[in-house]
Amino acid sequence: MCENTNKNIYLPYLATVEEVIDETPDVRTLRLVFQDEQVRENFSFRAGQFAEYSAFGAGESTFCIASSPTRKGYIECCFRSVGRVTEELRRLEPGDTMGVRGPYGNSYPIEELFGKNLVFVAGGIALPPLRTLIWNCLDLRDKFGEITIVYGARTQADLVYKRELQEWEQRGDVRLVKTVDPGGNGPDWDGQVGFVPTILAETAPSADNTIALVCGPPVMIKFTLPVLEKLCFGDDQVYTTLENRMKCGLGKCGRCNVGNVYVCKDGPVFTAAQVKAMPMEF
Amino acid sequence: MQNYISQQNFNALLDSLISQGKRVVAPRTNAGTVLYEPLANAADMVIDQLPRRSGKEAFFPLCEDIMTYQKEGQKIELQDIDPTRFLETVLVGVRPCDAAAIPVLDAVFSWDYKDEFFLERRKKTTIIGLACTQADDACFCTAVGLTPADPKGADLFLTPLEGGGYACETQSEKGEALVANNKELFAEPNGYKPLPLAEPQTGKFDLKKVKAWLDEHFEDPAWDSIATRCVGCGACAFVCPACHCFDIVDEGTEKQGKRRKNWDACGFWKFTHHASGHNPRDQQPKRYRNRIMHKFKYYDDKFGQTLCTGCGRCIRLCPVGIDIADILQDIDKIEVKVKVEENS
Numbered sequence: 001m002c003e004n005t006n007k008n009i010y011l012p013y014l015a016t017v018e019e020v021i022d023e024t025p026d027v028r029t030l031r032l033v034f035q036d037e038q039v040r041e042n043f044s045f046r047a048g049q050f051a052e053y054s055a056f057g058a059g060e061s062t063f064c065i066a067s068s069p070t071r072k073g074y075i076e077c078c079f080r081s082v083g084r085v086t087e088e089l090r091r092l093e094p095g096d097t098m099g100v101r102g103p104y105g106n107s108y109p110i111e112e113l114f115g116k117n118l119v120f121v122a123g124g125i126a127l128p129p130l131r132t133l134i135w136n137c138l139d140l141r142d143k144f145g146e147i148t149i150v151y152g153a154r155t156q157a158d159l160v161y162k163r164e165l166q167e168w169e170q171r172g173d174v175r176l177v178k179t180v181d182p183g184g185n186g187p188d189w190d191g192q193v194g195f196v197p198t199i200l201a202e203t204a205p206s207a208d209n210t211i212a213l214v215c216g217p218p219v220m221i222k223f224t225l226p227v228l229e230k231l232c233f234g235d236d237q238v239y240t241t242l243e244n245r246m247k248c249g250l251g252k253c254g255r256c257n258v259g260n261v262y263v264c265k266d267g268p269v270f271t272a273a274q275v276k277a278m279p280m281e282f
Numbered sequence: 283m284q285n286y287i288s289q290q291n292f293n294a295l296l297d298s299l300i301s302q303g304k305r306v307v308a309p310r311t312n313a314g315t316v317l318y319e320p321l322a323n324a325a326d327m328v329i330d331q332l333p334r335r336s337g338k339e340a341f342f343p344l345c346e347d348i349m350t351y352q353k354e355g356q357k358i359e360l361q362d363i364d365p366t367r368f369l370e371t372v373l374v375g376v377r378p379c380d381a382a383a384i385p386v387l388d389a390v391f392s393w394d395y396k397d398e399f400f401l402e403r404r405k406k407t408t409i410i411g412l413a414c415t416q417a418d419d420a421c422f423c424t425a426v427g428l429t430p431a432d433p434k435g436a437d438l439f440l441t442p443l444e445g446g447g448y449a450c451e452t453q454s455e456k457g458e459a460l461v462a463n464n465k466e467l468f469a470e471p472n473g474y475k476p477l478p479l480a481e482p483q484t485g486k487f488d489l490k491k492v493k494a495w496l497d498e499h500f501e502d503p504a505w506d507s508i509a510t511r512c513v514g515c516g517a518c519a520f521v522c523p524a525c526h527c528f529d530i531v532d533e534g535t536e537k538q539g540k541r542r543k544n545w546d547a548c549g550f551w552k553f554t555h556h557a558s559g560h561n562p563r564d565q566q567p568k569r570y571r572n573r574i575m576h577k578f579k580y581y582d583d584k585f586g587q588t589l590c591t592g593c594g595r596c597i598r599l600c601p602v603g604i605d606i607a608d609i610l611q612d613i614d615k616i617e618v619k620v621k622v623e624e625n626s
Contacts, residue, residue, distance in 0.1 A: 097358040250395040254527035260580040279500035
């Protein structure tokens with residue numbers, strides 16, 4: 001991992017927006033290239049880590065690094081415009097400059113996933129934190145068994161990474177099950193209709209030698225964990241990420257804790273066993 | 283090594299430090315309020331009063347710039363803050379409750395990532411502690427393991443003496459240097475008698491019992507009645523010598539501005555408010571629970587200490603009269619009750 005070489009731990013690296021991709025009407029991907037040559041060469045991260053992204057004049061926002069560590073030379077973030085910083089980030093165009101601090105936090109234990117079947121379960125805008133790992137695994141495809149992706153959103157329009165969903169669908173070595181909430185399907189919808197936990201139950205992946213990686217809004221996680229339990233997944237076979245409001249990302253500013261666990265330092269990746277041991281405050 | 287310094291010589295010491303260009307921060311009155319502030323001359327010092335806010339601002343200011351930015355077309359230039367510009371500082375008249383909080387903050391700002399803003403100021407600051415001879419109803423330092431004569435956190439520790447002046451004990455190399463460089467102002471101790479120490483409320487609660495209850499009772503009906511009065515004003519965090527939560531915000535225009543680190547408080551609803559609208563601590567009692575938990579459990583779990591030094595400021599200032607010492611005492615009692623029930 002490349003630790004920030006700045007002595008000032010709050011000083012971001014500058015990055016140029018290389019590409020802007022609209023995922024949904026209000027969710028956008030920015031592809032970023034670090035301006036400093038040394039940073040460009042030395043910045044490395046692991047799937048699951050996050051960063052603080054700056055729109056100067058508005059502030060910083062916390063998102064995962066949504067691209068895969070296997071794709072070198074750039075990083076991507078993906079966000080919904082809902083506040084002051086994300087509205088400003090949305091105004092950025094190719095060639096514009098923004099700031100990036102990171103990478104921070106822990107990561108998925110990818111080495112421990114080697115040789116296993118993987119089931120990715122994501123809802124809505126929570127696909128990006130899994131997409132980094134999905135591509136990481138697909139780029140090392142031989143190291144894993146079967147790969148299943150269950151992804152859903154409220155409506156067709158709310159599905160992110162639509163082109164990549166198509167790509168995964170067309171690959172012979174991935175099983176993609178896509179779904180939208182009842183009423184979210186248009187006439188051209190060729191996927192499932194139903195909430196993610198229901199569709200996961202119907203998909204019924206075997207828990208044998210399998211790791212499940214779950215990311216979604218709190219309500220989805222709440223209903224998904226019991227489904228996995230029913231499918232005989234042990235709590236140490238299930239990984240998820242927690243997201244909390246953060247400022248520093250460095251274990252200092254004091255707001256992202258769940259009980260005595262700091263999401264920014266001890267997370268954001270946790271096993272279901274770890275999450276169940278936490279107080280219900282996320 | 284113990285030395286004596288008269289009040290007159292102590293003032294001369296501070297004036298000499300000021301004339302050397304050092305920042306001498308001590309309790310002084312500003313618009314009717316005693317605060318730790320830089321002195322222009324030692325005579326302004328009000329050493330016999332506990333300042334409204336703690337001494338932590340000498341290292342961790344209420345607001346501070348952490349960088350500036352300048353935009354030119356699509357390009358942006360960032361200007362780092364040079365920590366070497368921080369002045370050599372002497373922080374004076376720090377009571378044991380304030381001084382003991384400083385090592386507590388050291389742990390936060392130096393574990394893992396190093397906050398150079400805090401640590402550089404810390405490195406450049408000599409702390410002159412002062413034994414406490416006045417307690418009021420809000421003081422409870424003795425209940426959290428301190429005493430009014432605890433020199434923890436001080437580089438040089440003063441004990442006020444009958445008839446004026448102080449007995450001085452050096453506690454670190456910084457303290458020794460301060461005395462060695464100003465030898466002529468210090469005298470040999472000669473039968474001076476210390477003023478009687480303050481007598482804060484003691485033994486109101488047992489920290490270990492409180493911690494044991496907190497360990498097991500994140501969910502408990504008692505939380506609904508604890509601090510329901512809290513209005514979330516954050517005053518307790520702002521006057522606390524150990525609270526250290528902060529926000530990072532940009533101030534300026536699209537063209538230029540600065541990024542600042544500002545004090546924040548877990549009592550504010552926005553502190554944990556997600557962009558999605560979800561808030562894990564969506565009600566005031568949950569926010570107050572975090573305050574108690576952080577101080578008497580979470581910080582202890584991580585750093586093996588309590589995040590409270592019993593200065594009592596939060597009790598004195600709370601606009602709705604919440605008394606953290608009373609709450610801890612109540613928790614202490616709940617624990618006793620539970621144990622009795624279990625044993626019967």
